[in-house]
Amino acid sequence: AQSVTQLGSHVSVSEGALVLLRCNYSSSVPPYLFWYVQYPNQGLQLLLKYTSAATLVKGINGFEAEFKKSETSFHLTKPSAHMSDAAEYFCAVSERNNRLAFGKGNQVVVIP
Amino acid sequence: NAGVTQTPKFQVLKTGQSMTLQCAQDMNHNSMYWYRQDPGMGLRLIYYSASEGTTDKGEVPNGYNVSRLNKREFSLRLESAAPSQTSVYFCASSGRGGGQPQHFGDGTRLSIL
Numbered sequence: 001a002q003s004v005t006q007l008g009s010h011v012s013v014s015e016g017a018l019v020l021l022r023c024n025y026s027s028s029v030p031p032y033l034f035w036y037v038q039y040p041n042q043g044l045q046l047l048l049k050y051t052s053a054a055t056l057v058k059g060i061n062g063f064e065a066e067f068k069k070s071e072t073s074f075h076l077t078k079p080s081a082h083m084s085d086a087a088e089y090f091c092a093v094s095e096r097n098n099r100l101a102f103g104k105g106n107q108v109v110v111i112p
Numbered sequence: 113n114a115g116v117t118q119t120p121k122f123q124v125l126k127t128g129q130s131m132t133l134q135c136a137q138d139m140n141h142n143s144m145y146w147y148r149q150d151p152g153m154g155l156r157l158i159y160y161s162a163s164e165g166t167t168d169k170g171e172v173p174n175g176y177n178v179s180r181l182n183k184r185e186f187s188l189r190l191e192s193a194a195p196s197q198t199s200v201y202f203c204a205s206s207g208r209g210g211g212q213p214q215h216f217g218d219g220t221r222l223s224i225l
Contacts, residue, residue: 009152032211043116043202043216044155051211090154097162098143098206099170100214104154 002027002093006103013085014111019063019078021106023091026072032094033074035065038105039087047089050074061085086110114138118203118217125193125224133188133220135203143206144186145170145214146178148199155202161186193224 005024013019025031032051036044048059055067061084065076074091088107092100119134137144142163147155157170159178167178175197177189186205190197200221204214 034213036216041218043218044204044214045216046213049211049213094211097160097168098210098212098214099145099157099160100155102154102156104152 002031002095002101004091004093004101004103006091006106008106009104010107010109012109012111013081015083016080019076019081019085019108021076021089021091021108023065023074023076023103024072025074025091025093027093033065033067034092034094034100035059035063035074035076036090036092037061037087038090044090047076081108081110083110083112116203116205116215116217118201118220120220121218122221123223125190125222127193127195127224129193129224131190131193131222133190133201133203133222134185135187135217136185137203137205137215138184139205139207139215140183141205141215142183142208143212144180145204145206146176146186146188147202147204148172148197149202149219150199158188158201195224198222198224 034049035047050067058064091103116137145160146158161180164183203217206212206214
């Protein structure tokens with residue numbers, strides 16, 4: 001079965017600083033990878049997805065992620081954090097039937 | 113465009129009571145999913161339906177049943193609620209084909225006393 005590792009349940013970042021959230025996956029086949037964001041009391045919203053078209057993927061709200069097959073990684077970055085980026089972020093890898101295996105998530109706190 | 117709609121949004125039950133969580137999508141998606149979210153655990157798949165007329169167990173199916181009523185609707189039933197089932201439940205749907213993202217509802221917050 002596929003799996004995802006996200007280290008560090010809580011991530012603090014200063015407003016204006018780089019946001020970096022790490023995601024490593026295990027997959028027996030070329031993967032489809034996703035990042036989702038969850039704001040308080042809401043469902044998950046798709047930030048971006050990797051489907052093998054390009055290794056650098058741009059998403060909404062200024063986020064991007066780079067797929068590195070040799071490192072089995074799909075880290076999420078944003079050059080300059082904004083207060084509105086405070087949320088929980090989940091990395092996911094696809095399985096058969098479009099099922100997703102989720103990481104445990106990163107709660108991002110933005111410090112003014 | 114409503115997307116994925118879940119009802120109710122909040123519910124409190126007593127141990128042993130039964131309840132059905134409803135989910136409907138208006139995106140003509142083939143696949144639908146039920147997850148539970150617990151602090152520090154991420155999302156765990158309870159059941160899914162790859163297409164109308166089929167359902168399969170996910171990672172944590174014990175204590176739950178599902179019904180794919182038609183292409184739009186996928187319900188989750190707790191026959192005899194237990195405190196361990198206190199959680200936030202999310203329904204999602206996706207289209208056919210590899211790499212299709214899942215679209216989520218806003219969740220049902222369920223407390224079992």
